[in-house]
Amino acid sequence: MNCFSDAQRQISPKAYNLIIVCLLGYILVDFVLFHWGPAPECENFALDVAKAHPDLPDGASQQVVNSITGSEEDPLCKTALGHLKFAPEVPIDKAWNQMKWIGAPAYCKVKGHLIESLDPLNNFRRGFALKFVSDVEDKTLVLPWLYGTKVNLNTKQRRVYLDFGANDFRTSVTWFLQMYPCDFTEVHAWEVNPGLFNIPSPGFNEDTNWIPENPHATRVIQTPKVSDWMVQRIKQYSTFVSDDDGKGSVNITRFMKEELKLAEEDTVVVKMDIEGAEWPILQRWLNDPEMAQIIDELFVEIHYKHPSMLDYHWGQFTHTREEATQLMAELRAKGFFVHAWP
Ligand SMILES: *[C@@H]1O[C@H](CO)[C@@H](O)[C@H](O)[C@H]1NC(C)=O
Numbered sequence: 001m002n003c004f005s006d007a008q009r010q011i012s013p014k015a016y017n018l019i020i021v022c023l024l025g026y027i028l029v030d031f032v033l034f035h036w037g038p039a040p041e042c043e044n045f046a047l048d049v050a051k052a053h054p055d056l057p058d059g060a061s062q063q064v065v066n067s068i069t070g071s072e073e074d075p076l077c078k079t080a081l082g083h084l085k086f087a088p089e090v091p092i093d094k095a096w097n098q099m100k101w102i103g104a105p106a107y108c109k110v111k112g113h114l115i116e117s118l119d120p121l122n123n124f125r126r127g128f129a130l131k132f133v134s135d136v137e138d139k140t141l142v143l144p145w146l147y148g149t150k151v152n153l154n155t156k157q158r159r160v161y162l163d164f165g166a167n168d169f170r171t172s173v174t175w176f177l178q179m180y181p182c183d184f185t186e187v188h189a190w191e192v193n194p195g196l197f198n199i200p201s202p203g204f205n206e207d208t209n210w211i212p213e214n215p216h217a218t219r220v221i222q223t224p225k226v227s228d229w230m231v232q233r234i235k236q237y238s239t240f241v242s243d244d245d246g247k248g249s250v251n252i253t254r255f256m257k258e259e260l261k262l263a264e265e266d267t268v269v270v271k272m273d274i275e276g277a278e279w280p281i282l283q284r285w286l287n288d289p290e291m292a293q294i295i296d297e298l299f300v301e302i303h304y305k306h307p308s309m310l311d312y313h314w315g316q317f318t319h320t321r322e323e324a325t326q327l328m329a330e331l332r333a334k335g336f337f338v339h340a341w342p
Pocket of ligand 1: 067243244245251252253257
């Protein structure tokens with residue numbers, strides 16, 4: 001037997017309507033309170049940095065929040081002063097205590113895009129505190145800030161990668177060929193030490209490994225090596241990269257303009273690690289607006305004298321770390337999308 005009468009089981013239509021109105025109202029209030037307005041950019045990461053380090057000085061957290069927006073309207077960003085506005089560095093004794101060594105964005109954008117804040121206290125190296133060479137030379141910190149991920153550099157016909165101070169083939173040329181989001185049509189690598197840079201011998205034909213709709217992807221016909229087309233794109237030089245033409249050295253500014261005939265229409269990515277010879281070249285580029293137009297993105301190891309770098313034989317250099325920081329900021333103010341190369 002049914003214990004409930006029909007009258008008890010029935011809910012009036014008025015009650016139904018009230019429930020629906022309440023639910024809709026809740027959704028509306030929640031939307032206005034929590035989802036209204038533009039989506040913040042990278043907000044959580046920067047706020048996390050501030051939260052994770054409550055010992056940062058007063059106002060520093062706010063600086064992180066300000067840096068999220070990456071001001072460009074600020075007239076200060078036309079000058080080095082704006083580009084010297086750092087998000088607070090993670091204290092050096094805690095610099096390693098994070099999952100990814102990615103810095104906060106700088107206060108000023110470059111070419112309309114966010115770029116990492118300069119980090120002189122860690123010698124521009126997020127992993128410096130650990131002191132292992134592999135951490136000091138870790139390059140993952142630049143990955144989120146690559147210009148090639150913000151702008152499609154593959155639409156240009158000529159796409160050039162220049163490596164000044166290439167060292168071993170696997171040091172930076174391989175890194176850029178694998179990690180940089182551009183299919184370079186030309187690679188020019190300078191290395192004075194003839195024993196260091198060796199282009200792998202070609203002779204691998206990818207066509208022989210290609211099978212349409214291969215049902216056995218793991219069944220390799222020939223172990224992949226370097227293919228002819230890739231090696232044909234790489235050119236090797238054994239002169240010193242310099243500001244001046246001389247015996248065994250080349251004026252790289254002249255070479256880029258007159259011999260390689262690089263222009264604004266080309267994609268040009270430059271990596272420079274030339275043991276102090278970068279100073280006169282970069283100082284020239286500061287006063288050459290053409291170079292800021294030609295170079296899309298610049299990675300440079302700036303060498304300076306500082307007690308914390310003596311283990312790396314940097315005692316021989318004369319400029320200070322403050323001068324190095326100033327130079328980076330000036331380059332950014334002049335429109336160079338420049339990163340410190342570890
Ligand atoms: C290097 O070349 C540039 C561009 O051609 C030129 O302006 C500059 O004077 C040269 N450097 C020196 C030291 O002559």
